[in-house]
Amino acid sequence: MLRSSAPLGLLVAAAVILPAKIAAQEHDWLEVRSARQIGSIEAIDAEIHYGVGELTVAPARELFLYEAALRYDAAQFEPLREWTVENGRAHLRFGLDEFDVDLDDLSEQFDETGTLHFAVSREVPTNLSLEMGAVSADLDLGGAALTGLTVRTGASETTIRFDAPNPETMDKMVFKVGAAEFEARELGNANFRHLSFEGGVGEVMLDLTGEWKESADIEIKMGLGALELRLPRDVGVRVTKKTFLAAFDRGGLQKVDGAYVSSNWDSADVQLNIDLKATLGAIEINFAR
Amino acid sequence: MNKMNERGVLMMRWLTTLGAAAIAALVTLAPASAGAQESVPSARSVSLTSDRAALEVELADGDVRLIELRDGELEIDGSAAGTYETGGQLESAWRELLRSPGLLGETELASSVQDWLDSAPEWAGADQSAGTQLSQTLAEMLRGADAQVADAADAAGVAESASVLGAGGKPLTIAPGLLDLEALTLNLDQLRGALGRLDLDAEAANENLALLIHDDYQISAGQTIQGNLALLDGDLSLDGTVRGDVLVLNGNLELMPNAVIEGDLVTVGGEVEHMGGAVMGEMLALSLGDDFAANFDVTPLTDELRAEADEMRAEARALRDELRHDLRAYERDRAPRGFFGRVGHNIGHAVGGIFAAVIWFLVLSAMGFGVVYFSRKRLETIADVVRTDFGRSFGVGLGGQLLSLPILLVLVVGIVTWLAIPFYLLAIALSIPLAYLAAAHAAGEFLYNRDVDALRRFRPERPNSFYYVISGLAALIAPFAVASALHLLGGVGPFRGLIIFAASVATWVAFTGGFGAIILTRAGQRPVAPQGYDFDADDSFDAAKTGGSSA
Numbered sequence: 024m025l026r027s028s029a030p031l032g033l034l035v036a037a038a039v040i041l042p043a044k045i046a047a048q049e050h051d052w053l054e055v056r057s058a059r060q061i062g063s064i065e066a067i068d069a070e071i072h073y074g075v076g077e078l079t080v081a082p083a084r085e086l087f088l089y090e091a092a093l094r095y096d097a098a099q100f101e102p103l104r105e106w107t108v109e110n111g112r113a114h115l116r117f118g119l120d121e122f123d124v125d126l127d128d129l130s131e132q133f134d135e136t137g138t139l140h141f142a143v144s145r146e147v148p149t150n151l152s153l154e155m156g157a158v159s160a161d162l163d164l165g166g167a168a169l170t171g172l173t174v175r176t177g178a179s180e181t182t183i184r185f186d187a188p189n190p191e192t193m194d195k196m197v198f199k200v201g202a203a204e205f206e207a208r209e210l211g212n213a214n215f216r217h218l219s220f221e222g223g224v225g226e227v228m229l230d231l232t233g234e235w236k237e238s239a240d241i242e243i244k245m246g247l248g249a250l251e252l253r254l255p256r257d258v259g260v261r262v263t264k265k266t267f268l269a270a271f272d273r274g275g276l277q278k279v280d281g282a283y284v285s286s287n288w289d290s291a292d293v294q295l296n297i298d299l300k301a302t303l304g305a306i307e308i309n310f311a312r
Numbered sequence: 313m314n315k316m317n318e319r320g321v322l323m324m325r326w327l328t329t330l331g332a333a334a335i336a337a338l339v340t341l342a343p344a345s346a347g348a349q350e351s352v353p354s355a356r357s358v359s360l361t362s363d364r365a366a367l368e369v370e371l372a373d374g375d376v377r378l379i380e381l382r383d384g385e386l387e388i389d390g391s392a393a394g395t396y397e398t399g400g401q402l403e404s405a406w407r408e409l410l411r412s413p414g415l416l417g418e419t420e421l422a423s424s425v426q427d428w429l430d431s432a433p434e435w436a437g438a439d440q441s442a443g444t445q446l447s448q449t450l451a452e453m454l455r456g457a458d459a460q461v462a463d464a465a466d467a468a469g470v471a472e473s474a475s476v477l478g479a480g481g482k483p484l485t486i487a488p489g490l491l492d493l494e495a496l497t498l499n500l501d502q503l504r505g506a507l508g509r510l511d512l513d514a515e516a517a518n519e520n521l522a523l524l525i526h527d528d529y530q531i532s533a534g535q536t537i538q539g540n541l542a543l544l545d546g547d548l549s550l551d552g553t554v555r556g557d558v559l560v561l562n563g564n565l566e567l568m569p570n571a572v573i574e575g576d577l578v579t580v581g582g583e584v585e586h587m588g589g590a591v592m593g594e595m596l597a598l599s600l601g602d603d604f605a606a607n608f609d610v611t612p613l614t615d616e617l618r619a620e621a622d623e624m625r626a627e628a629r630a631l632r633d634e635l636r637h638d639l640r641a642y643e644r645d646r647a648p649r650g651f652f653g654r655v656g657h658n659i660g661h662a663v664g665g666i667f668a669a670v671i672w673f674l675v676l677s678a679m680g681f682g683v684v685y686f687s688r689k690r691l692e693t694i695a696d697v698v699r700t701d702f703g704r705s706f707g708v709g710l711g712g713q714l715l716s717l718p719i720l721l722v723l724v725v726g727i728v729t730w731l732a733i734p735f736y737l738l739a740i741a742l743s744i745p746l747a748y749l750a751a752a753h754a755a756g757e758f759l760y761n762r763d764v765d766a767l768r769r770f771r772p773e774r775p776n777s778f779y780y781v782i783s784g785l786a787a788l789i790a791p792f793a794v795a796s797a798l799h800l801l802g803g804v805g806p807f808r809g810l811i812i813f814a815a816s817v818a819t820w821v822a823f824t825g826g827f828g829a830i831i832l833t834r835a836g837q838r839p840v841a842p843q844g845y846d847f848d849a850d851d852s853f854d855a856a857k858t859g860g861s862s863a
Binding site: 053054055056057058059060062063106268 | 599
């Protein structure tokens with residue numbers, strides 16, 4: 024029954040949302056590259072907007088403020104490329120202006136997807152914001168000079184890695200994840216003071232290993248889904264939780280005064296305070312080997 | 313999109329000007345020196361304080377440039393251009409130059425600056441960035457832009473260049489002067505569509521265009537172009553300075569270590585090879601078609617990512633195929649038919665609907681037979697409550713439906729109550745058909761007691777529960793069969809929909825009454841008298857309590 028009603032639902036949605044035409048639309052694939060050398064810019068706010076396709080983010084080459092390469096169907100999308108500078112601080116907006124996809128042309132969309140590659144400076148402090156729709160994203164941010172990171176995803180598969188320490192300090196790192204598979208590895212290298220994670224539906228893995236320089240607060244709100252928290256052994260961890268109908272596997276944490284703490288909590292130089300809220304799901308805590 | 317069109321129009325103007333300039337060059341072909349500007353700078357003011365050493369220079373074309381060392385920073389025209397060591401070698405040399413007697417005279421400035429440049433060391437250490445930039449700026453002042461172009465043409469072995477008046481009223485040099493107009497036109501045509509897509513200030517680019525190159529060319533270190541540069545086809549080796557934007561159209565640009573582009577570098581349909589150098593503005597490239605990936609330097613996707621992407625595509629294709637299948641079915645269903653096609657279509661729907669109703673009737677009848685045969689007393693007890701106290705039964709049934717899910721959640725949360733969950737679910741599952749059959753029983757008994765004339769021929773003399781259940785099911789299911797039969801008439805869709813809606817509501821109401829009666833009678837174990845019932849006047853209640861039938 025479910026199987027037969029799902030296509031019907033799509034059909035109804037298609038009939039309501041889409042224009043009547045069924046004919047395949049012409050494509051106009053274009054590639055745009057944009058890059059800037061560091062020059063006199065002291066800091067940059069970079070906003071990346073990307074609705075459909077494959078997104079990769081990596082550190083930029085030496086002396087580059089940013090590098091970007093966008094391959095897109097100009098018949099479907101309007102590119103976004105804005106640049107302003109004020110008092111030595113630059114503001115960049117790059118990507119696709121509109122997320123709406125013409126599902127009439129669904130088959131061709133998936134036969135050939137667009138791509139966006141963005142490279143972040145290793146030297147100039149960058150506040151990076153990524154707004155993604157239905158995107159397969161691979162963010163390799165190890166070594167990038169980040170003072171802030173915001174990732175908002177819709178229905179996407181996202182992997183974030185910090186395989187090298189962030190030379191800057193991030194005041195706040197924010198992940199807002201819709202219906203998605205989300206994996207963030209070696210977040211200890213991100214060098215953040217506060218992490219806010221909001222998850223909707225999906226599977227989430229937050230790996231907090233890495234080189235911790237200072238203590239941090241982590242706030243996690245999880246909806247319907249599975250959350251795996253991978254903790255480092257060399258920092259103190261304290262978890263407070265509020266859950267409703269959510270299974271909780273505390274791993275090796277001990278319950279003390281209503282909170283779950285690691286055995287080295289009192290003696291650790293770096294302490295992670297994790298505030299966990301979850302509804303209808305499963306939370307699993309593991310310590311890295 | 314309008315914005316993009318406007319950009320396209322602006323770019324077209326630029327291209328048109330380029331074409332016109334090229335044509336003009338053919339007509340007014342002349343040696344480069346003929347159009348070269350005589351650019352002799354003169355010092356307007358010198359300022360020397362403890363923390364500042366500044367020189368203001370007026371160029372021959374009226375432009376004024378301000379060069380100053382202040383607090384360890386070189387500023388040119390108010391913009392930071394490098395750093396130096398305060399009180400170091402560079403500052404000492406610069407102050408010595410500014411103290412030169414007669415510096416404010418035209419000739420003296422040129423010769424003093426030239427001497428200063430000739431004797432300047434290779435700036436290094438803390439003085440390197442400011443020293444190099446200062447030397448470069450002073451060298452530029454001493455030479456005019458067009459003279460630089462002529463030098464560059466000589467250096468590249470180009471025979472001639474031509475000078476015409478550009479769109480902004482400034483000299484535009486075309487190098488080499490001899491050009492293939494057909495090839496140039498072809499290039500312009502090919503690029504016309506592509507250029508409109510880029511967000512460029514085309515008017516400004518047009519007005520400041522100083523050099524148009526359409527063949528292999530070289531701009532050496534120390535040479536400066538005072539304006540924008542356009543490379544149409546050909547290869548350009550740039551090791552000098554461009555005080556404006558560089559546009560590469562179907563050409564190849566080699567950016568050498570000493571190259572400085574003070575504006576943007578825009579590449580359309582060509583390649584840029586970075587050997588070093590500095591681009592102070594944006595490096596922007598636009599490629600069309602499949603040739604892009606070949607010369608595009610990005611971090612490649614990993615095999616793992618590619619595999620994931622392939623998997624996503626496969627899933628998307630499956631979804632697409634399914635969607636296509638349904639779209640085709642949808643289109644087929646909506647496709648116009650002829651008369652016989654419509655009749656056949658309607659008969660098919662009617663027969664299918666009636667057949668489904670009959671099947672449901674037979675299945676429920678079989679279940680009804682089973683219930684009456686094995687548990688007649690309970691069924692009758694429940695049905696009696698539905699019939700005699702329907703309002704209360706409906707209310708309780710409605711409440712029961714609303715509470716069924718919360719009760720389940722309570723059972724889930726209270727861990728010790730988990731054992732009760734299977735029994736709860738089983739009770740719900742059994743109560744659904746039982747409620748419907750009890751409602752059917754009550755409906756059948758109600759119809760029998762109404763003694764409807766049209767149904768008299770089906771009325772037995774001694775009715776029993778079998779009869780009540782069968783007749784009640786027939787009454788509840790018949791409207792669905794009638795609605796299906798209406799397909800035969802065609803064009804009565806709204807009326808048919810109304811019947812189906814009414815039948816569905818009636819089914820739910822009857823089921824809800826039956827469900828409530830099940831709750832009230834504890835699944836038929838406990839007879840319940842209707843509210844306000846006169847016990848003394850009705851023997852059937854006593855009979856029911858003692859195990860007899862009310863029928």
